[in-house]
Amino acid sequence: MRRELVTWSIVLGLIIAAFITTVLIVNATLFSSSGYVRSYLAALARHDMASALQIADIELAEDLGASSDDGSGATPIDTTGAGSILLAGSHDLLRPSALSTIDDVDLVSREVNADGSETVTFVFELDGDTTETTFTVQRDGSRFGVFADWKFVTAPLTIVRITVANTQEFSANGSEFVTPAQDVPAPYVVLTPSSFEISHSSTFLTADPITVAATEPGGTVRARLEVVANQAMVAQVQREVDAALDECATQVVLLPTGCPFGQPMANRIVTTPEWSMASYPEVSLVPGSEAGSWLMPATDGAAHLTVDVRSIFDGSVSTFDKDVSFAASYLVTFAPEDQLTITPQY
Incomplete structure (x- = not known):
């Protein structure tokens, strides 16, 4: 009996020691501060938005369409469970399709702060760029009474x-979005770390892509995307302007109606005026004063006029055969079904 009791006591001691050792190892790895942050980064890496939000203890407002009074489309996000203040901003970028690619996650450092919190720094590849982000975490009870939360x-x-x-x-990263208003900063809440390629490409507009990296928890990043008229829009306006000027040139009067060019005469005309285009204004487009409008600034062109005239002084007849310079400006707006409305500004 005594020998069996000793044997069982040794076995029980070994089991308890193994359990304690396992708890220490697990708490130092999987349930450590770095293990907690690593699990969050792993959720981001696999584009598991739900798990990332759950690990970070972030709750989105139920009505994602609700907006703030300032018209920015901003809605609050409850992060009080994470020990943070409420953030206000659109949730639109909080979707798996807009998440970044995160690879090669490595722990850089782990420091214990005076208040008991820990500062953890990781380095990783964020959409192909080497990036570093620092997180501060603190104990939040325990799981099963032994594993740290x-x-x-x-x-x-x-x-x-x-x-x-x-x-x-x-x-953003291939997903389409709409801001509440053009030329006005709109706040978007994103998970940290994130990287977004912001761009625009449509039938008539384009923008050089810009990269926006959000790597500081609680921080603010500002970005501006400059959208301009693309070559297809410029070419179409050029064609329509040229056609309108060609139509003007068919009028057999000195001052064609609704046209940017004309030639008043003090003398009497003898023959029918003949117009032709000598050089067309080269179209360039800049943003107009109204949202959604584009302006072709006043641009020089020339029309050629041939007409015989009789002098009112001596009755002699001469031929006016010259280029007539003019400047033309047009306002361009968008019409349904990818059409353009071009309105002369003269």
Whole structure:
């Protein structure tokens, strides 16, 4: 009996020691501060938005369509569980399709702060660029009474204030979005870390892509996307302007109606005036004063006029055979079904 009791006591001691060792190892790895942050980054890496939000203890407002009184489309996000203040901004970018690619996640450092919180820094490849982000976390009770639970001191969220110039539409990492108003900064809440390629491409407009990286929890990043008229729009306006000027040149009067060119005469005309285009104004487009409008600034061109005239002084007849310079300006607006409305500004 005594020998069996000793044997069982040794076995029980070994089991208890193994359990304690396992708990220490698990708490130092999987349930450590770095393990907690690594699990969050792993959720982002696999584009598991729901898990990332759950790990970070972030709750989105139920009505994602609700907007703030300032018209920015901003809605609050409850991050109080993460020990953070409420953030206000659009949730539109909080979707799996807009998340970044995260690879090669490595722990850089882990420091214990005076208040008991821990600062953890990771390095990783964010959409192909080497990036580093620092998180501060603190203990938040325990699981099963033995495994440590953690929470973010500052929620892993960043406000990205995006201004889209000259339109409201933009794409982020291939997903399409619409800002509340063009040329006005719109706040978007994104998970940290995130990287977005912001761009625009449509029938008549384009923009050089810009990259926006959100790597600081609780921070704010500002970005401006400059949208301009593309070559297809310029070419179409050029064709329509040229056609309108050609139509003007068919009028057999000195001052064609509704046209930017004409030639008054003090002398009497003898023959029918003949107009032709000598050089067309070269179209360039800049944003107009009204949203959604584009302006061709006053641009020089020349029409050629041939007409015989009789002098009112001596009755002699001469031929007026010259280029007549003019300047033309047009306002361009969008019509349904990818059509353009071009209105002369003269």
